[in-house]
Amino acid sequence: MHNVYINKIAAFLPNEPVSNEEMEDVLGMISNKPSRARAIVLKSNGIKTRYYVIDKKTKTVSYNNAQITANAVKALEDNSFKLSDIECLICGTSTPDQLLPNHALMTQGELKLSNIEAVATAGICLSGVTSLKYGYMSILAGLKKNAVVTGSEAASLIMTDKNFHQEIESKIQELEKRKVIAFEKDFLRWMLSDGAGAVLLENVPNKDSISLKINWIEILSYAGEMPVCMYCGGKKEDERFIGWREVGSIEKVMHESLLSLQQDVRLLNHNIMYYTVEKPLFEIIKKRNIKESEIDYFLPHYSSQYFRDKVYEALKKIGFEIPFDKWFTNLPYKGNTGAASIYIMLEELFNSGKLKQGDKILCYVPESGRFSTSFFLLETV
Numbered sequence: 001m002h003n004v005y006i007n008k009i010a011a012f013l014p015n016e017p018v019s020n021e022e023m024e025d026v027l028g029m030i031s032n033k034p035s036r037a038r039a040i041v042l043k044s045n046g047i048k049t050r051y052y053v054i055d056k057k058t059k060t061v062s063y064n065n066a067q068i069t070a071n072a073v074k075a076l077e078d079n080s081f082k083l084s085d086i087e088c089l090i091c092g093t094s095t096p097d098q099l100l101p102n103h104a105l106m107t108q109g110e111l112k113l114s115n116i117e118a119v120a121t122a123g124i125c126l127s128g129v130t131s132l133k134y135g136y137m138s139i140l141a142g143l144k145k146n147a148v149v150t151g152s153e154a155a156s157l158i159m160t161d162k163n164f165h166q167e168i169e170s171k172i173q174e175l176e177k178r179k180v181i182a183f184e185k186d187f188l189r190w191m192l193s194d195g196a197g198a199v200l201l202e203n204v205p206n207k208d209s210i211s212l213k214i215n216w217i218e219i220l221s222y223a224g225e226m227p228v229c230m231y232c233g234g235k236k237e238d239e240r241f242i243g244w245r246e247v248g249s250i251e252k253v254m255h256e257s258l259l260s261l262q263q264d265v266r267l268l269n270h271n272i273m274y275y276t277v278e279k280p281l282f283e284i285i286k287k288r289n290i291k292e293s294e295i296d297y298f299l300p301h302y303s304s305q306y307f308r309d310k311v312y313e314a315l316k317k318i319g320f321e322i323p324f325d326k327w328f329t330n331l332p333y334k335g336n337t338g339a340a341s342i343y344i345m346l347e348e349l350f351n352s353g354k355l356k357q358g359d360k361i362l363c364y365v366p367e368s369g370r371f372s373t374s375f376f377l378l379e380t381v
Contacts, residue, residue, distance in 0.1 A: 002139055002140055002142055002203045003203065003213060004203065004213070004214045005202055005204065005205045006200070006211060006212040006213075006214065006346075006350070006378065007200050008076045009197065009346050009347040010075030010198050010347060011075070011195065011196065011343060011347040011348075012068050012069075012071040012072040012197075012198075013194075013344075014062055014068050015051060015053070015054075015062055017049040017333075018050055018051065018056050019048070019049055020042050020047075020048060023050075023190065026052055026054055026056045026156070027160050028161030030161050035190075037187050037190065038189075038190050041187055042190055044306045045304035045336075046305030046308075046332050047332055047335055047336065048332050049333050049334075050194075050334070050335025051193055052194050053068060053154050053156055053194045054156050061157065063154070064157075065103065065154040065196075066109070068195065069103070069107045069110075069150050069152040070111050072150060072152070073089075073148055073150060073198045074111070076200050083111060084113070087116060087144045087146050087147060088116060088117040088118075088119070088138055088144045089108055089111075089117070089148050089149075090119045090121065090134045090135050090148070090149045091103045091104040091107050091119075091120050091149075092123070092127030092128040092130055092131035092149075092151050092339050093127055093153060093339050093340075094124040094125070094127055094153065095154050095155050095157070096120070097154070102120035103120045104118040104119055105118055123372075124339070125301060125338050125339055125341065126373075126374055128151025128338075128365070129151075129217070129342065129376070132149045132151075132199065132376075133217045134149070135148070135149040136201060139202070139203050142203075145203050146201060147201045148199070148200055149198070149199050150196060150197065150340075150343070151338075151340040151341070152340050153193075154194050155192035155193060155261075155338060156193065158259070158260060188260075191303055191336055192335075192336055194337065195335070195340045196340050196343075197340045197342075197346070198343065201214075205381050210355055212350065212379065212381070214376065215378065217376040218280070218287075218288070218376065219372070219373075220283070220284075221371070222279070222372065227267065228264075229263060229267045229368045229369065229370060230261070230369050231261075231262055231263075231369065232260065232262070233258060233259060234247075244259070263368065268368050272310075272366065272368055272371070273310050273311070273313075275373065276371065276372075277311060277314035277315065278314050278317055278318050281315070281320060282318045290377065292315075292321060295322055296326065296359040296360050297326055297327075297328050297359065297360075298322045298326050298328070298362050299329070299342065300363075301342050301345070302366070303336045304331075304336070312324070328349055330344065334348075342363055349361070356380060357381065359379070360378070361377070361378040361379070361380070362376075362377055363377075
């Protein structure tokens with residue numbers, strides 16, 4: 001088997017940053033009324049600026065998902081690596097521009113690349129990690145010498161006012177009473193943003209600069225024992241989850257806002273730490289024989305600062321306490337970009353000049369769709 005190295009990382013954040021005060025002007029007001037949830041959610045999530053494919057000045061759509069992904073891939077190109085060198089392109093997203101063709105093919109089309117293997121991975125936040133793992137396995141097995149993998153989101157196109165009905169008063173009251181972030185419908189509008197990241201994987205490290213060796217990637221799903229939590233394109237009905245095609249007419253689908261993102265906040269808060277940190281990491285520690293003292297950087301993807309202390313307590317509970325001075329996130333100023341988040345964090349750290357030989361980086365990416373998680377370990381060489 002071959003070693004696999006991350007040799008280049010690039011990120012693309014569309015348009016100018018959007019402040020908290022500008023968000024509703026860009027996304028629009030539901031029923032022409034300002035959101036009562038916005039201030040509560042923003043206070044908890046700690047995000048100050050984010051990026052949208054919607055231009056905040058003109059309110060027009062500047063890019064689609066395939067275009068921001070292609071821009072991230074283009075940023076990998078330099079004197080030592082050309083787009084024509086790509087052997088395999090793997091793209092993960094939860095917000096493709098269309099149902100068919102798949103997102104990787106549309107990105108390939110934007111890049112005008114021919115005669116390569118192109119694969120799309122579906123899901124939510126983990127779709128960026130599954131694309132990474134596909135590329136990693138392709139090189140590990142000796143099938144490819146290189147692969148470009150991506151994670152991207154264009155969530156703002158789902159979060160505009162036209163996709164939502166008027167806020168439900170009971171949800172607002174529940175939010176204020178429990179002081180818990182509710183992620184259903186309108187509340188998610190203030191959590192998500194757009195961006196893309198791309199990584200070049202190769203079977204040899206860089207000669208004159210640092211690389212990140214992928215030591216291992218673990219992905220675990222608990223969908224066999226947990227119900228649907230975060231979803232788009234369907235609804236919960238009694239004990240069943242019904243996809244949008246079973247609901248009936250397109251008019252009914254739109255009337256019930258089934259194409260908006262929704263989340264069962266009670267299910268999330270009761271289970272997210274156990275199923276994405278405590279249970280899986282406890283198993284991974286035994287399997288990989290890792291120690292918290294070996295970790296130099298911890299890159300956690302979480303949707304909100306609300307979960308920061310909860311992640312820390314979950315780590316502490318299983319005897320894997322990583323002090324906050326080893327944590328790295330850019331959530332406050334680059335936003336929650338879903339499948340792209342871990343790429344955008346890694347890009348900033350990789351190009352910061354801070355990494356040194358032997359540094360070990362533990363990455364954590366949870367997904368609440370039906371409770372899945374990933375941890376992977378990188379080492380600076």
